[in-house]
Amino acid sequence: MDTTDPVYIVLRVVAFLAGAYLVVYTVLSGIRTFVLPRPAQVLLFRLVFLNVRRLFNLRAVRAESYAERDRVMALYAPIALFFMPVVLMGLVMLGFMAIYWALSPLSFIESFKLSGSALFTLGSFTNDDPLLMVFEFSEALLGMILVALLIAYLPTIYNAFTRRETQVQLLEVRAGTPPSSWELIARSHRNGELTELREFWSDWQVWFAELEESHTSLPALAFFRSPRPELSWVTAAGVVLDAASLLLSTVEIPREPRAAFCIRSGYLALRQIAIFFEAPYNDVPTPTDPITITREEYNDVCAYLETQGVPLCPDRDQTWRDYAGWRVNYDRELVSLAALTMAPYAPWSSDRSLSPTAYHDQNGEAGRWE
Known part of the structure; x- marks a missing residue:
């Protein structure tokens, strides 16, 4: 040419x-x-x-x-x-x-x-x-x-992973497997710690702050799964937030402000992560917005806590409204991130479109894995 x-x-x-x-x-x-x-x-x-x-x-x-x-x-x-x-x-x-x-x-x-x-x-x-x-x-x-x-990137991401998973595995001691918020409250009550959880809420408040920073600046970390298949950072976050919500709304003990700050730290972290991954989230939640937890599920949990001797507030209608008012802050973000990461089943904390049998369905046909 x-x-x-x-x-x-x-x-x-x-x-x-x-x-x-x-x-x-x-x-x-x-x-x-x-x-x-x-x-x-x-x-x-x-x-x-x-x-x-x-x-x-x-x-x-x-x-x-x-x-x-x-x-x-x-x-x-x-x-x-x-x-x-x-x-x-x-x-x-x-x-x-x-x-x-x-x-x-x-x-x-x-x-x-x-x-x-x-x-x-x-x-x-x-x-x-x-x-x-x-x-x-x-x-x-x-x-x-x-x-x-x-x-240089790999040591950074694995250090953040280790810090995240340490708290996730420690939660099993209090919340069982699969973890649940009401088991965390019941075990704390049996051990006489229900009114002595200030350090617990402070630790998780720091954990949420680190979670937001690491899972948006190191986005691959969000998809690194826990060493044990029944654990997940998403379900751990949901258990802690629900435990704090139940404690502030339903359990009859002196109000613990650190639990409220933990909820705020948690839903801000989950919201920022959801925004980064373009997952569904509630930008301006109001107390009247619907949540994925039903009143029947809530009543069942209250009945369980009563059998464990946990003192509950008498006005169940008001406690339900108070609990829903806390849950609405993180409900949609929690569910969407659970679906995004294919989190394992945990009551109230995993993808609410899936039941326990859907997670363990031997036919492999249940659930959404998008």
Whole structure:
């Protein structure tokens, strides 16, 4: 092709600009994903996780039990995270390939070889043109930086995971398996701690603050499942929030302000996480909004607490209204995040569209796994 042809020149200019844009966009996406310490919607991150999720959903819906689904989905976040540097490196390589093609007489294949050799520092294909050498060195440097960012990212995410899961597993001591808010209250009453839970609420208030920060700045962490299939950060959050709501509305003990602050810390955290993942949430909850807990379920829990000797307020209509007024703050966020993460069954805290039998259905046909 004639190198003086205007079409040829325009094509080369477009290729150079497109390649440079792709490289810059990819590097900025890597920085926003691995370095930026604040929530950031990264299109590449979202596309990778969504497409890997679709593949895992195809396998999860054929699982014969929840335990099998959990084993399948336990690999979802690690594999999606594994593909992130692959995608970033691939886009960098394509971007520099376009740059090399635009700045030299190299063919597409030769440009591809040069880009791959530079990115992976192979040295198997080089070019003596000074301008191309500058881009070669730049590509090699970017490749090493991207690998270093991933290496630094993994310890950060696993440290946050460990802090999260420590509290989740400790909750089992108080709330049983699967965890429930009323079991937490009943055990605390039997042990004489029902009015001595200030430190408990303070610890969980801190946990919620860390949860919001880590699950929006390190979004992959939300999909890392607990080491044990019956536990989840979502259901743990729901149990603690419901226990605080029942304590403030239904249990007849002196009012504990730290429980109220724990609820506020919790629903703010869940709301911010739901907003980040574009999950359904209630932006302006009011006490009259419907909740997923029915009055019959609430009455059953009150009856259970009475059998355990827990002192309850006498006006059941008022306590129900008070409980619903607390629950409405986090109800929709909790349910939507449980569905998003395929959380295990826990009464009142998991996806309310699924029953215990739906989670353990041996036919593998019950429930929504979107």
